[in-house]
Amino acid sequence: MQQEKAQTTKQRPSWTFILQIFLTFLKIGPVTFGGGYAMIPMIEREVVDRKKWIKPNDVTEVFAISESVPGAIAINSATFIGFRLAGVRGAVAAMLGVLLPTFLIVVGLSMLFILVKDNPYIEAAFIGIRSAIVALIVYAAYKIGLTAIYDKTTLTVMVITVAILFFLHIHPVLIIIGGMGVGILLVQIRKKLGIFTAMDKEESKQKAEIV
Amino acid sequence: MLLWEIFTTFLMIGFVSFGGGYAMIPVIELEVTKHGWMNTQELTDVIAIAGMSPGPIATNSAIFVGYQTADLLGAVVAALGMMLPSLFIILIIATFFFKMNKNIFVKSAFYGLRPIITGLIIYAAIRFAITNNVVGTMNWHTASLLGIFALSLFALIKIKLHPIFVIAISAGLGIVLYY
Known part of the structure; x- marks a missing residue:
């Protein structure tokens, strides 16, 4: 197969293959x-089942890594798969492919919204929608909280974060970077002291079983 | 710029x-x-x-x-x-x-x-x-917004309704209540 040859011989992938990557991810965009x-x-079905570009095991790893990289997991996964298939050009092609339909739809909706936002029906609808958006955000917090908050330490960190954001007005970017630093420091110190740290919910469960 | x-x-x-x-x-x-x-x-x-x-x-x-x-x-x-x-x-x-x-550093950072x-x-x-105004001084308006909020949250968590439908329903409620 063309793409396997491109990978194994480390030749420069052909532009037709780059275009194929772009079109594949372009198709995934607008239906989700x-x-x-x-x-x-959708990505899994397309690149594993249909195109057979990536093995099932590898794609699981791609998704796992894409979650740990900043940015949207879908776009990250596409970029990662694109890179595996055809290097930097493949990465850029996949990223643009997955982004372009979304981009056009959002720009289209933005134009539409600016046109209709003063219409009294739309204004009334958006009063209702804004309440639903607050619910959506609470729901997002609830879902991530289910896996992120599993002991006193994680709960305390969460409460402190909310308090800092409200009362100290520290830039959230600094809190995020600081949090990563504190995480690394905390685990290292506890390791030196010989204290086990359950670094996610799974480990926390395992620890509970051992104890 | x-x-x-x-x-x-x-x-x-x-x-x-x-x-x-x-x-x-x-x-x-x-x-x-x-x-x-x-x-x-x-x-x-x-x-x-x-x-x-x-x-x-x-x-x-x-x-x-x-x-x-x-x-x-x-x-x-x-x-x-x-x-x-x-x-x-x-x-x-x-x-x-x-x-x-x-x-280990990535894990502990997370x-x-x-x-x-x-x-x-x-x-x-x-x-x-x-x-x-979902929270604030209690009047009919705030109470109705709080109602839409509670209903939406219930639909998301308990009924597992897709967010797009939650937005659509709240838009309909908005037109009925506030137009």
Whole structure:
């Protein structure tokens, strides 16, 4: 197969293959609603089942890594797969492919919104929608909280974060970077002291079973 | 230069954009209000439209903010700003075959990060609830907004209704109640 040859011989991938990558991810874009996670099964079906570009095991790893990289998991996964298939050009092609339909739809909706936002029906609808958006954000917090908050330490960190944001007005970017630093420091110190740290919910469960 | 400001703002957000789009809402809110591009209520509408569009919430919001602030070019630079950090980091990881999710430093960084992400989203929820009068002095208007909020949350958690339907139903309720 063309793409395997491109990978194994480390030749420069052909532009037709780059175009094929672009078109594949272009197709995935417009049919998914509800955030990046909805795209994951689509990507899997397309690159594992249909195109057989990536093995099932490898794609799981790609998704796992894409979650740890900043940015949307769907776009990250596409970029990662594109890179594996055809280097930097493949990465850029996949990224643009997955982004372009979304981009056009959002720009289209923005134009539409600016045109209709003063219409009294739309204004009334958006009063209702804004309450639903608050619910959506609470729901997002609830879902991530289910896996992120599993002991006193994680709960304390969460409460302190909310308090800092409200009362100290520290830039959230600094809190995020600081949090990563504190995480690394804390685990290292506890390791030196010989204290085990359950670094996610799974480990916390395992620890509970051992104890 | 407005375009440059938009680009660098979203470039910075792109570098810390962990934990699904909702965690970035307070960061985007702080930046757009600081630059005077939008107020918090306008940003709520942005999030609504981002949620109605296919694709990731944070990227969609960035595109919308860029478009509202500086038209099509604004949207392009906002999207590029959000994308480039991810591209850059993925290229580094993929080139060096870095086993990111097994690395102890990455794991412990996420140990610190996850509860903070949760805190950020809770903060965003409280801020948006206050700005959009979901909480406040009790009168008929606030009570009805609180009702839509409670109904939406129930539909999301208990009935597992898809967000797009929740938005559609609340839009219908909005027209019935407030027109």
